Amino acid sequence: MQQVLIHVIPIFFALYMYVSLFHKTRLHWAIRGVLLFLILISCQYPAFCRSFFVGYDDRVPHLGIVLYCWLFSTQLLLVLAAFAKDFVGLIYRLVRKTKLPHPTTTAVSLLSIAMLIAAFGSYSALSQPPIYRLDVPIKNLPDSLDGFTIAQLSDTHASPLLDRSRLVKVVERTNALKPDMVAVTGDIVDGKTEARLQDVSPLKELHAPYGVFAVEGNHEHYVDYDAWMATYPTLNMTVLHNSHRILDVNGAKLAIVGITDPMAARYHREYPDIKKAMSGIPEGTVSILLSHQVKYSRDYAKYPIALQLAGHTHGGQIFGMHWLAQIINKGFVKDKYQIGDMLLYVNRGTGLWYGFPIRLGIPSEITLVTLKKKN
Numbered sequence: 575m576q577q578v579l580i581h582v583i584p585i586f587f588a589l590y591m592y593v594s595l596f597h598k599t600r601l602h603w604a605i606r607g608v609l610l611f612l613i614l615i616s617c618q619y620p621a622f623c624r625s626f627f628v629g630y631d632d633r634v635p636h637l638g639i640v641l642y643c644w645l646f647s648t649q650l651l652l653v654l655a656a657f658a659k660d661f662v663g664l665i666y667r668l669v670r671k672t673k674l675p676h677p678t679t680t681a682v683s684l685l686s687i688a689m690l691i692a693a694f695g696s697y698s699a700l701s702q703p704p705i706y707r708l709d710v711p712i713k714n715l716p717d718s719l720d721g722f723t724i725a726q727l728s729d730t731h732a733s734p735l736l737d738r739s740r741l742v743k744v745v746e747r748t749n750a751l752k753p754d755m756v757a758v759t760g761d762i763v764d765g766k767t768e769a770r771l772q773d774v775s776p777l778k779e780l781h782a783p784y785g786v787f788a789v790e791g792n793h794e795h796y797v798d799y800d801a802w803m804a805t806y807p808t809l810n811m812t813v814l815h816n817s818h819r820i821l822d823v824n825g826a827k828l829a830i831v832g833i834t835d836p837m838a839a840r841y842h843r844e845y846p847d848i849k850k851a852m853s854g855i856p857e858g859t860v861s862i863l864l865s866h867q868v869k870y871s872r873d874y875a876k877y878p879i880a881l882q883l884a885g886h887t888h889g890g891q892i893f894g895m896h897w898l899a900q901i902i903n904k905g906f907v908k909d910k911y912q913i914g915d916m917l918l919y920v921n922r923g924t925g926l927w928y929g930f931p932i933r934l935g936i937p938s939e940i941t942l943v944t945l946k947k948k949n
Contacts, residue, residue: 580621587653588617594656595685599678612645619646623764623929639734640696643931647692648685650932655684695892695932700736702743703924703938705751708910710917711948712860712880716826719860719945725753725782726941728866728885728921731793732763732773735928741776744924744940748780751942755784755821758811759885759921760791760835760866764928767801778809784821786811787830791866791886792837793927799841814864816847818855829861831879836867848874860945868906868920875913882918883943889922893935908936919943 592613596606619642663674674680712719725748732741748756763774780786788811794802806813814832821828833846846865855861855878863874863882871882889908890896900907911918922939 581618584617584620585614588613588649591649591653591656594660595652595681599681601678601681613649613652616642616645616649619643620929623927634734636734636737639928640700643699643735643928644692644696647696647932648688651688651692651695652684655688659684691934692932695934698933698937699891699926699931700740701938702740702747703940705747705942706922706939707942707944708919709944709946710881710919711946713915713948714858715860715880715945715947716823717947718824718826719828720947722755722823722828722945723751723753724755724757724862724883724943724945725751726757726759726883726919726921726943727924728759728883728941729761729791729888729923729925729927730758730763730774730777731761731923731925731927732770733765733925733928734773735931736773736925738773738776740925741773742779745776745779748940751940753782753942754823755830756780756782756786757830757862757864757883758786758788759864759883760789761793761885761927762788762791762806763802764793764797766798767805771805774805775809777811780810784823785819787819787832787864788813789832789864789866790815790835790838792835795835795837795841795843799843814851815844816851818851818861820855820859827856827859829855829859830864831855831861832864836869846870848877852877852879867903868918869904871904871906871911871916871918872913875916875918879916881943881945882916883921883941884918885921885923887920887923888926888938889920889936891923891926891930891933891936896936 592610596609666674763770816833818829818831831851833851834844836846838845861879863879865884867886868884887899887903887907890899896907906920908920908922921941924938924940
């Protein structure tokens with residue numbers, strides 16, 4: 575049923591947009607026919623991402639996928655424009671007792687604007703993430719940990735859209751920061767191992783004196799979970815499943831804690847267990863939690879955790895839409911939040927899921943966290 579809905583619902587919105595904007599214009603019937611064809615094709619982009627692209631996307635040229643995602647982004651903006659135009663038209667009809675004038679000019683103008691904004695949004699989605707630097711003051715931080723740096727990558731979503739060449743540059747820029755440790759907070763890849771291993775393999779080149787630690791995200795559960803959990807360690811990543819590692823940093827102890835993703839429940843896998851993950855950590859040890867999602871962060875703050883690094887939300891991707899994402903994610907969407915003694919930092923995503931390939935006003939990021947003694 576879900577597979578049917580992911581095809582049918584986009585068609586409904588696409589047809590609504592076409593009827594609202596183009597059906598009654600003076601455009602030549604052939605032009606309207608081409609527009610209708612492109613609209614129907616582009617609205618199926620998310621469905622293709624969940625079916626054909628999962629295992630067979632290597633047969634599609636990268637440029638073709640880029641153009642397809644641009645068409646989908648254009649259509650998405652046009653649907654929003656159609657809602658706005660119809661709302662304005664309703665007000666206009668109530669006040670002026672007539673329909674909005676110049677439907678053809680309106681349609682062509684909205685189409686042109688949507689194409690340009692979608693091009694910019696797609697470019698922003700595909701471009702290299704900027705570096706965001708975050709100082710984290712921690713109470714009773716040992717002197718040896720003062721200035722300890724952690725590079726956080728989250729939601730890299732290696733895919734046919736965000737392919738190997740992009741991730742190679744992400745890794746190079748991360749290594750250039752010379753972090754003491756690297757944290758990869760889930761949603762590392764989209765697709766089957768045989769199709770995507772080439773795109774995710776650059777992560778093997780991440781270097782940090784105290785290691786690269788990772789946790790699963792919800793997308794790990796969708797395709798080839800067991801295969802990916804076996805593959806990540808071969809990429810020199812230590813994957814934490816409701817567990818922790820104690821680092822010895824010049825005599826000071828630092829606990830890196832990692833938990834599983836709530837999506838595990840749907841697939842009857844190990845559910846997040848913060849109590850199990852924290853068990854055995856010596857009292858007074860500075861603890862940093864890696865967790866893909868933020869929905870249980872207030873519960874995690876009840877434990878002696880100084881910092882939680884998370885992702886999942888992509889920062890909302892589009893300014894304005896991020897308020898909706900914030901509501902869905904229990905009030906957390908991007909940047910930092912103080913929850914009791916724990917600081918939560920939500921990474922805006924180093925990449926994004928290629929089924930929704932647009933960013934407007936909310937860029938991706940590589941985060942460099944520096945631990946500081948709190949005065």
